Each structure stands twice: as structure tokens, then as C-alpha cells.
Amino acid sequence: DCTSLTKITCLAATPPTIESNTFSKYSVELYVPAGCISAYQSANYWKNFTNIIELEPELEEGATFEYEGLTYMVIVKGEELAVIASENGKYSGDIVIPSSVDYNGITYSVTSIGNGAFSDCSEITNVKIPQSVTSIGNSAFWGCTGLTTMIVPHFVLSIGDNAFAYCNGLTKVSIGFRVKSIGAHIFQNCPNLNSVYWLATECEDFTQSYLAPFDDSVTYFYFGDTVEHIPAFLCNGLSNLTSIEIPYSVTSIGDFAFMHCDSLTKITCLATTPPVIGSNTFTYYNADLYVPAGCKEAYEAAEYWNNFTNIIEIEESNVNLFINDFAINAGETKELAINLTNEIAFTGFQADLYLPDGLEIEQEEGDYIFELTDRKGSDHVITSGKQANGAIRILCFSIKLNEFSGSEGAVVKFRVTAANDFVGNYEINIKDIIFAQTDESEYQLPATTTKVEARMLAKSITLDRTEVSLKATQTTTLLATILPDNTSIKTVVWTSSDEDVAVVDENGVVTAIAIGEATITATTTDGTNLSASCKVTVVPTLGDANNDAVINVTDIMVVASYILGNTPEGFVFEAADVTKDGKINIIDIVAIANIILSSETPDETQLAARVARQTALGSRLFIDDTSIQEGETMQLAVNLTNDIAFSGFQADVKLPEGLELCQEDGEYMISLSDRKGSDHVLTSAMLSDGTIRILSYSMNLNDFAGADGALVYLTVKATQHFVGDYEISIDNITFTQADLTEYSLEPTVCRIAGTVGIEGIEAEQEAEYFNLQGLPVANPEKGGLYIIKRGNKVSKSIIK
Known part of the structure; x- marks a missing residue:
């Protein structure tokens, strides 16, 4: 569905494996490495492309090519280019140098304007230099007489000798704030150059007067308010310069910086601490020196500044034009207000507005949109335009000389939009502020600075886990990832849907409280309210059967x-x-x-x-067949025959109706035999269906002694009518060893006869005896259940 796709470049020498539906269009241009076209023409599905084109071999350093009207030279293989002189005549018209060039499947960054690149191109009318360019070569624009304005971008670090020499039409230039080094005579013989905007913060000194960059045609020289050092010889010989303002940011001025500025009558230095200067920074001291209020004594005491004969403190003004500090999100549009605080009435003003790169004023048909507030008079108008140094000059006036109303509040409103990558701390500056009164009095106001916090909003948030299981009192730390990486505010608020189950602290540390489920959620705090969640299941702690966090x-x-x-x-x-x-x-x-x-x-x-569950084939839990007279109480032995050692067991014993388990003091009369270990315990209970469940175990995991014989005794009593043949069953028999091996024993059944005794007959008395099958028994050797015949009297009886 990539319907706009017109070009595909695949740099793999061996065609990658694709499917029939990897691409939906095969009519686009497919660029492949040199020498690989046949491989792609025969490869599955790649061969469906109708226009396969081989790329040229990668260019070496020094190689040149032409692309979209400009000629380039490779200066770093596969990475960087320089614009160079055309091989097909001179450049002309408006020149827009791109920041990057896609050529032969490689994206190059344009980082340099080569020596003589546009030399003697007199028909060039405008040049736009991208932010990617860091150097401008010698004589790069020599003799470009059609140029009227030149803006050197902020990312340019060096400018070569004679770079703009003999540009006769040049009137305004702006030097970016990162320029470090400037060659000789860069603006030599530019007779119409009258305005210079110098923003370079720490440019190197010029070492000789003849290397000074500007001719004496300059009448206006502006220093940006981030300039810290004014280079030596910078303004040397500017004999038509009448005034200069040194911003508050300047800490030092080089030797001969203002030598031979013969028309200079007014110097304003806004630095509260006198900058360091030399004895020859200024060659004469008759000009009026204006310094901040309260700083006169400091300048009078400072070396070489004290040579000025007329030091004047600038009166504090109760008038201020400013924009309040604000924050803006990347990609956001925001309305701003230019506020005016004034104790005296004004009819008009002008000011230069400096915005950081990445912050743009809303426009309509190419014009900036500034709107006057209700403080305007009936015929106030406002207009604006961009200056050579990048400033936007605002001009507001009244033909009828109406005054602005009020003494505080917004006077102008406008809207700005932040670029999608506009992130960080910036400044907006309002400079060169001039107000006029109806009597044509003029007030110059100090520059104001607005702090701008440019923020990147979160686009997404994820947690490192979406589900986690914990036991009570356990903790784990959840990690939240907010994208993009340059999101300005990466803090989150953590919450739990059920704090009775799990709680979470401000660092994402989750603590399990009780069994259950809770949802832990992290929510962004930058206003986007994006969230991500993790389901926390608090599971039981093995062995903590009563859930009190202790196993005992x-x-x-x-x-x-x-x-x-x-x-x-x-x-x-x-x-x-x-x-x-x-x-x-x-x-x-x-x-x-x-x-x-x-x-x-x-x-x-x-x-x-x-x-491990096993069947213990050599072990058996059972009760021997027996009999009991009605109303009799007897002790039944539950026997264990075992060929392996056991430490505990449980079993269900089912007694027939009429045979009752005896109790003593409310406890069932069930006891362990002497096969028990030293700490074996036995407990039992009657289940709802009458089954007797017996449970025995050893806290120290001792084994039962021996391999045969009674293990448990049950004391039972037959009711008065318990007569006949019955069964006692033992089921659900489980034995365990100390190593947790579990054994299941087969169920067993014993027969028990309920009898009525014959009064006066004992086992040794003479009689005829028969077993229950009717066969005669000569002499019963032991007590048991017999058919006894004595005379004509027959009875089923128990012989003890």
C-alpha cells in the first residue's frame, strides 16, 4: 500500500529473499549495486520490476558530480560534500543550497562551500545557505555583484579570505554566532555595505589592521547580546560609524577594535562590569560613554575606561516592552503577547524581535501576522518585515498621533509554532526598542529577554512487563519507557487499582500485600496523560496455608x-x-x-x-477379619506391612452401621502403636458421610518402625442389634516418605461378624463344631465364629 513510492534503492549485492506480496508496485525504479543487475533480473519477484538500474560505483574523495543545477565535490567519502564552481558556466538567479544530496544511492551532507564556488557569478541575486554548512572557502562569493543581503548561518565555523570581496551590491550582512575564524578582507571593496549584524560570540582576533573585514562604508554595527568578546581590529577604520552599543554580555574587547572610528560620538556599554580593554582599544576618548545606572564609578575606576572624559549613567526607565517567559511543546502553536509597561504616553514604537531557530511566527500570504490589542488608538497600524540579521522588525504608528491607552498590559499579539524537533531552553530577544511621543520625543529602551522552555511531549509509554506474579511481601520494580527519547518530562505517576492487594511507590517499586489481582498504572505527567499498565497477581506463598505471611x-x-x-x-x-x-x-x-x-x-x-506418586506394591494397610458380640467393645488393629520406610500417612476407614467408634472425653479413641517415631502425632475426624479420616505425621520426618504389625488401634463398640456379616473398608490410603515421595496403597476390606453369645457356653465346652461352610471342626484351636450344635440346639456363635 505504499502508493507514493517511486524509487527503491537496494544496496545488497545478493538480492534479499522477498515474497510475491512484499511490493505491490513493480513499475517504480529499482536501483541496485553496480554489477548486480543480472542477479536481480533473475531473482524471484525482484525480476518483476520493469526498470532495474545499476548504481554507479561509490565516489572517491575529490570526485565531482552535478546534481539539480549545482556542482559538488566529495570531501569525505560516502558522507560529506562541498559545493564547488560550476563546470558548465556561471551560476545565476536565486541559489538554494540543500542541506543534503541523495546521489547514487547515498545521502551526502553538504558541509562546505568550496574555494571560489560562486566567484564572479555576477547574476546571482540571492543565496540561501543551509544549517549543515560549517565552512565557507576563500573567494567563495568573490565578485557576486548581484547580491544585496548575505546571512551567514549560525552553524558556520570559518569563513575564508576574500569570501565576499567585491560584492558591490551588498548592503547588509549577518555573521552567525558560531563563527570562530574569519580570513582577511572578507568584505573588501563592498562600497554599499552599510549594516552589519555581528552575532559571533567568541570569534578569534584579527592580528593586523589590514586584515579587518569591513570597509568604511558601514554606518550601523549591531552586536548580538550573546557576544562575549569583540575581536581585535573588528571595527578598525569604520570612519562613518557615529554610535555603537556594546551589549551586557561582553566581557572583553580586543586591541584596536575601534581604532580610527573618527565619527564615533556615542558609545553605550550595557555591561554592569566594565569589559577588559587595552590602552588602544579606543584611539580617542572624547565620545560620550553611556553606562548602566549605578555603574559610573566602576567605569571611572576601570583601567582605560577611566580615560573617557564624559561618562554618563543611563537613566532607569519605567518603560518596558517584553514577552513573558513561557513553555511550548514541539509542534505546538501558541499565542504570545508583547506587553508594554509605561508611565508616560507613547504614540508609536519600533522593535526588533529575535526568535530562535525552530520557532516560527504565523504568516498569511508571506506576511507576519501581528495584531494590536484594544490598547491601540483609533488609527494605529502595525507592519513588520524580516531583516538581514534574521530579526523581525515591528513598526507601529498612528498617522493622527493617537496614543496607546493604559499603562500596562499586552499591546501586540501574535502566534508562534514550534518545529517538531524544537526542544531545549531558548531565548526570545526584543532589541533596538524605540518609542515616540506626540512631541517627537524619542525613548530608547533596553533590550528584554524571554526564556523559552521548548518541550517534547511524550508519544508513547510502555512498561517492561505487562503481567507479574508476586507472593505477599515480595517486591519488584517496574520500568516505564517514554518515547521519543528526547521527551522533555519523563516523570510518571504510579497508581494501584487495589492497594489492599498491591501498592506502588513513586519509583515504580511494587509491593505485594495480599492474595488477589491489582493493576499498576504509570501515567505521563506532561499533560498527555498517556498510560501503560501491568497486571499484578499476588499468589499464595507455598506452605502459608492460613495466609499470615509466616510458615509454622x-x-x-x-x-x-x-x-x-x-x-x-x-x-x-x-x-x-x-x-x-x-x-x-x-x-x-x-x-x-x-x-x-x-x-x-x-x-x-x-x-x-x-x-512422585508411586504405588507401593509391597505395602498394605489392613484389618484382619474378626467378629464381635452385640454390645461388646473391642480394639481393632490397623496393620501395616511395608517393605519401605514411611514417615506419615492418611487413610479413610469406613465402619458398618451398628459398629461405632468409641470416644473418651469427646475425642475418638484412635491411637498409634509402638511403631510410631518419637514425635509422630495422630489426628482424626469423622467426615460427613461417617468415614473416619486418620492422619499421622512426624514434624522431624521420623519413619515408622518395623516392617509388619499394628500401626493404629481403633476402639469400637457393637450396638445391641449388630448381628450378621459386615465389612470394614480402608480407602484413599496415602503414605509419604521424608523426601516427599508419595505412595498410594491399594484399598483393603476386612470382614467382621456380629454375633449373639450363647449363655453358659465357653470355648472349652464339649460340643459339635462346624465352620461357616458347614464342615465339621474336630477341636477349634482358637476362638472364632462357628456353628455350634449341642443336642438339638444349634446356634451361630463366637467362641472366645
């Missing part, structure tokens, strides 16, 4: 209670399920004991790897 024996009790059919208050299933197998049993109790004994919460993946 209470958690074992809580889990045991849950296994036995109760759900204690505050119970957290996910925390109790230490083995992460989706169920809670004896293995989780042993795992919690492990945590307590090691004082460490195990890594979940490591723990899962350690938990």
Missing part, C-alpha cells in the same frame, strides 16, 4: 484440619497445596514440615520434580 506449625494444623473435613477461616487452598498437584493430603503436610525445618520456601518447579 499452625499451617500444618490448618492443613490437617482441612484434610479432616473442616475449612478453617483464612485457609488458602493454593498455599496449602504445596506439591501443586491440585489436591491436599498428607504429602502437603510433610512438605510444609520440610519448609519449616529448612527455613526456606521451595522453588515450585523443583518441588514438583521431587514429588
Whole structure:
């Protein structure tokens, strides 16, 4: 869908792999490296392009070419160019030098205007030099008699000898503030040059008078208010200069800077501390020297300044023309006001407005838009125009000499737009301010400076994570990334959707509070209110079954209670399920004991790897078949036969109806045998369906002793009507070892007979005995369940 695409340059010597739909248009020009056209003409899908063109080999330094009317020379291979003299005659008309040139698949930066590049091009009428140019060569514009204005951009660092010599039509020049070195006679024989705007802040001194750059035609010389040093010999021989203003920023003036300025009658120095000068900076001292109010004594005491015979303090003015400090966002349009504070009435004014690069005044059909406020008189008009030094001169007057109303407030309004890359701290300056009264009195006001904070707004914000899981009391730090990188205000406000679950501080540090979910959000503070969020899930801490942030024996009790059919208050299933197998049993109790004994919460993946469920084929938990008389109480032995050692177990015992588990002091009469370890404990509970759940474990992970015999005793009682054949089942049998290996044992069933005893019959009494299958038994060797026949009396009885 790149419908505007007209040119594709691919610098790969081997055609990259593409698909049939990588490009939607094959009619555009395809430029490929020299010698590679056949490879592209045969490559899949590349061959669909109808116009494949080979690029020329990369140009070496010193190579020249012509592009869009200008001739260039490569000065840094693959990177930089200089504009040079045309090989096809002289340049003419308006010349616009581009900041970059795309040639032969390479984008070059134009950084220099070569020696003699436009020399003797008398038909050139205007030249626009881009900000990319840092040097202007010797005689670069020599003899360009059609030029009337020359603005040397702020990024130019050096100007060569005779660069603008013999430019007879030149009237105004502006020297950018970064110029460091200037060659000899750069404006020699420019007889109409009358106005110079010198903005160079730290230009090197000229070493001889004959090297001074300007001829005596100059009548107006302006120094920018960022100039710190006025070079030696700079204004040497400007015999038609009548006045000069030295800005407050100047700290030193070189030797002979104003030598032979014979018409100079007024010098205004706005620096509150006298700049350092030499004995010959000024060659005579009869001119009036104006200094800031309160600074006369300092100048009278300063070396060489004290040679001036008439030092006058500038009266403090109660009149001020200014723009308030402001902030503006890149790409934003903002209305500004020029304010006038005045204790006396004025009818008109003029002022030069200096805007930083990247800040443009709104225009209509090429004219700047300035609007007078309601402080204007009935016929006040305002007009403006750009000066050679880049300043915008504002002129406001009344034909009928009406005065501005009021004594404070905005007098002019205008709108400015910041470029998309306008970022940083800048200044707007209003200089050369002159007000007029109706009696033609003139007031010159000091320059004013407005501070501009140029900001880049955030375009996007992202967090380094969109989801994170934490356990209670754990912390993590979220990182917010705001783009673009040069966003001016990169602070954010952090918030939590539920501070009962997780909180976040001003640095993005998240602290988990309680189980649940919360959304942590970072929001930009530059007015864009962009935001990015991360879902924080506070998960249980393994083993902290009661969610009190401590893992101890209470958690074992809580889990045991849950296994036995109760759900204690505050119970957290996910925390109790230490083995992460989706169920809670004896293995989780042993795992919690492990945590307590090691004082460490195990890594979940490591723990899962350690938990193994096996079937213990050589182990069995069972009750032997037995019988019980109605109303009788007896102790049932739950036996364990085991070929491996166990440290804990749980099991469900189901008693038949009529056989009851005895209690003592409200506790079920279930006990461990002497196979228990020193710290084995046993607990039990009756579940809602009547199942007896038995749970035994060791806090020190001791094993049960032996390999055979009773492990648990249950005391039971048969009701008065418990007669017949019944079953006792043991199910859900789980044993565990100290290393968390889990074993499942097969369910077992025992038979129990409920009998009615025969009064007066004992086991040793003579009788005929039969087993339950009707086969005779000669002499019962032990007590048991028999059919007893005595005479004609038959009964199923238990023999003890």
C-alpha cells in the first residue's frame, strides 16, 4: 500500500529473499549495486520490476558530480560534500543550497562551500545557505555583484579570505554566532555595505589592521547580546560609524577594535562590569560613554575606561516592552503577547524581535501576522518585515498621533509554532526598542529577554512487563519507557487499582500485600496523560496455608484440619497445596514440615520434580477379619506391612452401621502403636458421610518402625442389634516418605461378624463344631465364629 513510492534503492549485492506480496508496485525504479543487475533480473519477484538500474560505483574523495543545477565535490567519502564552481558556466538567479544530496544511492551532507564556488557569478541575486554548512572557502562569493543581503548561518565555523570581496551590491550582512575564524578582507571593496549584524560570540582576533573585514562604508554595527568578546581590529577604520552599543554580555574587547572610528560620538556599554580593554582599544576618548545606572564609578575606576572624559549613567526607565517567559511543546502553536509597561504616553514604537531557530511566527500570504490589542488608538497600524540579521522588525504608528491607552498590559499579539524537533531552553530577544511621543520625543529602551522552555511531549509509554506474579511481601520494580527519547518530562505517576492487594511507590517499586489481582498504572505527567499498565497477581506463598505471611506449625494444623473435613477461616487452598498437584493430603503436610525445618520456601518447579506418586506394591494397610458380640467393645488393629520406610500417612476407614467408634472425653479413641517415631502425632475426624479420616505425621520426618504389625488401634463398640456379616473398608490410603515421595496403597476390606453369645457356653465346652461352610471342626484351636450344635440346639456363635 505504499502508493507514493517511486524509487527503491537496494544496496545488497545478493538480492534479499522477498515474497510475491512484499511490493505491490513493480513499475517504480529499482536501483541496485553496480554489477548486480543480472542477479536481480533473475531473482524471484525482484525480476518483476520493469526498470532495474545499476548504481554507479561509490565516489572517491575529490570526485565531482552535478546534481539539480549545482556542482559538488566529495570531501569525505560516502558522507560529506562541498559545493564547488560550476563546470558548465556561471551560476545565476536565486541559489538554494540543500542541506543534503541523495546521489547514487547515498545521502551526502553538504558541509562546505568550496574555494571560489560562486566567484564572479555576477547574476546571482540571492543565496540561501543551509544549517549543515560549517565552512565557507576563500573567494567563495568573490565578485557576486548581484547580491544585496548575505546571512551567514549560525552553524558556520570559518569563513575564508576574500569570501565576499567585491560584492558591490551588498548592503547588509549577518555573521552567525558560531563563527570562530574569519580570513582577511572578507568584505573588501563592498562600497554599499552599510549594516552589519555581528552575532559571533567568541570569534578569534584579527592580528593586523589590514586584515579587518569591513570597509568604511558601514554606518550601523549591531552586536548580538550573546557576544562575549569583540575581536581585535573588528571595527578598525569604520570612519562613518557615529554610535555603537556594546551589549551586557561582553566581557572583553580586543586591541584596536575601534581604532580610527573618527565619527564615533556615542558609545553605550550595557555591561554592569566594565569589559577588559587595552590602552588602544579606543584611539580617542572624547565620545560620550553611556553606562548602566549605578555603574559610573566602576567605569571611572576601570583601567582605560577611566580615560573617557564624559561618562554618563543611563537613566532607569519605567518603560518596558517584553514577552513573558513561557513553555511550548514541539509542534505546538501558541499565542504570545508583547506587553508594554509605561508611565508616560507613547504614540508609536519600533522593535526588533529575535526568535530562535525552530520557532516560527504565523504568516498569511508571506506576511507576519501581528495584531494590536484594544490598547491601540483609533488609527494605529502595525507592519513588520524580516531583516538581514534574521530579526523581525515591528513598526507601529498612528498617522493622527493617537496614543496607546493604559499603562500596562499586552499591546501586540501574535502566534508562534514550534518545529517538531524544537526542544531545549531558548531565548526570545526584543532589541533596538524605540518609542515616540506626540512631541517627537524619542525613548530608547533596553533590550528584554524571554526564556523559552521548548518541550517534547511524550508519544508513547510502555512498561517492561505487562503481567507479574508476586507472593505477599515480595517486591519488584517496574520500568516505564517514554518515547521519543528526547521527551522533555519523563516523570510518571504510579497508581494501584487495589492497594489492599498491591501498592506502588513513586519509583515504580511494587509491593505485594495480599492474595488477589491489582493493576499498576504509570501515567505521563506532561499533560498527555498517556498510560501503560501491568497486571499484578499476588499468589499464595507455598506452605502459608492460613495466609499470615509466616510458615509454622499452625499451617500444618490448618492443613490437617482441612484434610479432616473442616475449612478453617483464612485457609488458602493454593498455599496449602504445596506439591501443586491440585489436591491436599498428607504429602502437603510433610512438605510444609520440610519448609519449616529448612527455613526456606521451595522453588515450585523443583518441588514438583521431587514429588512422585508411586504405588507401593509391597505395602498394605489392613484389618484382619474378626467378629464381635452385640454390645461388646473391642480394639481393632490397623496393620501395616511395608517393605519401605514411611514417615506419615492418611487413610479413610469406613465402619458398618451398628459398629461405632468409641470416644473418651469427646475425642475418638484412635491411637498409634509402638511403631510410631518419637514425635509422630495422630489426628482424626469423622467426615460427613461417617468415614473416619486418620492422619499421622512426624514434624522431624521420623519413619515408622518395623516392617509388619499394628500401626493404629481403633476402639469400637457393637450396638445391641449388630448381628450378621459386615465389612470394614480402608480407602484413599496415602503414605509419604521424608523426601516427599508419595505412595498410594491399594484399598483393603476386612470382614467382621456380629454375633449373639450363647449363655453358659465357653470355648472349652464339649460340643459339635462346624465352620461357616458347614464342615465339621474336630477341636477349634482358637476362638472364632462357628456353628455350634449341642443336642438339638444349634446356634451361630463366637467362641472366645
